Amino acid sequence: MSTIRVRFAPSPTGLLHVGGLRTALYNFLFARKHGGVFILRIEDTDRNRYVPGAMENLIRTLGWAGLQYDEGPVTGGPRGPYIQSERLAQYKACAEELIRNGKAYRDFLDQGDDDEQEKSGEGEQPKIARRQNLLSSDEVRRRLEAGEPAAVRMKVPDAVTIAIDDVIRGHVEFASDLVNDQVLLKSDGYPTYHLANVVDDHFMGVTHVIRGEEWLPSTPKHVLLYDYFGWPKPVFAHLPLLLNPDRTKLSKRQGDVAVEDYQKKGYLPDALVNFIALLGWNPGDEREIFTLEELTREFSLERVGKSGAVFNMDKLNSVNKQYLRTKTDQELVSVVRPILEESGIRGFSDDYLGQVIRLTKERVTTVCDFKETGDFFFADPARYDEEALKKNWKAESPKYVAAVLDALRSLETFSAATIEAVVRRTAEQLGVGPGKLIHPVRLATTGKSTGPGLFELMEVLGKGTCVRRLERALQTLV
């Protein structure tokens, strides 16, 4: 069996979409699993939608997610170029070959005429473009020589059934009468997706086409083209769509769809990848957390489902939390530090940030949350949370806090253990439960009523800071 070759073929029209990431991931996993090749191909055949820099961005985001491609732009490869706008001559030659063989023809109508026709058609019957006999061959030649722009359309046969056997969907049939004479080469000389994709997949040796379900309806066109060229067909696998909560195709408007959005919001790449892998695929048992290596080992197209999957933020959050806990404190320091510095929080050592992360990482959802959850580690509380105040700052609280403050001042070693001992002893001496002191002290030192264990947090803060904050609270809060 020949080497498996698959490709991810985005168009450079913007940021990488999470649906695109999943398609890329499944292609990547399939290739790796079978010792095959994962190709990145840029489909930039629509000059109107081209966004400068989009390709670089796509590559960077794929890299962030850990999906390294084997052949593609920048890195190159034996079947390049991997950017379609650099392969124009090839598409043109292929289109001409089809014309020569009577499988395609020139069409001088422009886009506007096309729409016009459809409107005037107006019935219930679909308007299938079949225009090969509109002009005599003499006239075609004359207008061509006159330099009139022409598109090339494929000729679709009447009354045949075009069947595909999709790995995921099974056997699917289409009636050729409902397939229109697709434009293959636009009048600007660029190919359409349909031509370019078939030509490239053939010349790049692609064995499996793994793409979104939105391509299923145009697959008969592609199948026809393979036959026209006399090329072997790849195996098709059409993936179920990723959905909005209302079950429409995942789109902007209903939340973030760009991978970069999730990156910015503080999701870990391996967590996002893990979560997305489970949208449409499962290992068949009850495991849910996988490294990329484990996914590679377990993945199979056979276990990909058929129905669309809603992109569920709650689940993503849960997965991200689980990943956060698997990271070491220092690993997270390097991720969290830049986020803090963006907000002007700087000057803290790796060791200190590591301590902060150790105490807060079980309480955050994303790496961005460290800033908010751990704010009191970076500055004295700017204000005291109002509800916490109401709940935990009672009339007798100042007295208790003052007692704790006194006891703390004489502490030699300021560790969680010694702080706890002192606080509990003080409570005992005052004849009240330790909670009566702990809650107001927490409020005074952190400004809130929630967070890491008080004694651990005070140890990290250090004696000076704690004493200062308690003093200040006693002055401010009455």
Add this chain to the structure above:
RNA sequence: GGCCUUAUCGUCUAACGGUUUAGGACGCGGCCCUCUCAAGGCCGAAAUACGGGUUCGAUCCCCGUUAAGGCUACCA
């Protein structure tokens, strides 16, 4: 409108005709733990869209209905 696809808890899904009182996870509710919040543990509510077949037996196979989605460009 036409074509295509899909259909198990709110969501992601398991079950590859019988071992099922339909399993897990997220979310939700309760309890435990506890200085709070998380985490963790335990418990709970929650689904096979509907109607026909086939079969000794259907979540699973077939047909229909319904619903949802995708596609219907010289966009990808």
